[in-house]
């Protein structure tokens with residue numbers, strides 16, 4: 736259950752470190768605290784979008800009926816572009832992007848992710 740948020744935390748750290756940030760910044764409230772809250776709370780807008788997509792609803796319909804703005808949808812586009820620009824591998828962001836904008840089904844995106852070669856959890860973060 737915590738594999739995805741934990742791996743995403745490392746991915747976010749890799750992006751930050753590449754841009755010159757202190758990795759410790761992402762282990763505090765504004766990093767891991769915010770991520771785990773959003774990733775696990777049924778009250779979260781972003782969680783709700785993911786949950787409903789997982790149930791098979793279409794993104795356009797979810798956005799139109801959410802009743803609020805889940806910034807993660809647009810942020811995924813920005814993060815996807817940023818990772819390409821700065822040359823950081825972003826498996827999880829890419830998987831989310833493929834579901835949101837690439838027509839990939841959630842189960843297919845998860846299967847693609849699980850089929851990738853494993854790598855050291857903290858590569859690109861600690862020497």
Ligand SMILES: NC(=O)C1=CN([C@@H]2O[C@H](COP(=O)(O)OP(=O)(O)OC[C@H]3O[C@@H](n4cnc5c(N)ncnc54)[C@H](O)[C@@H]3O)[C@@H](O)[C@H]2O)C=CC1
Pocket residue numbers: 769803804805806807
């Ligand atoms: N609440 C939280 O725990 C966190 C929130 N954020 C982000 O901070 C931002 C604000 O969050 P909250 O204050 O909780 O949200 P909120 O829902 O209380 O406030 C969002 C405001 O943006 C307005 N808005 C929505 N779409 C707009 C548009 N197209 N043009 C102009 N205004 C628009 C809404 O009417 C609302 O007043 C969001 O992007 C959220 O994802 C980030 C981290 C944590």
Ligand SMILES: O=C(CO)COP(=O)(O)O
Pocket residue numbers: 769770772773778779780781782805806807
């Ligand atoms: O954007 C947020 C966390 O980064 C907060 O929004 P939700 O927790 O409502 O998804």
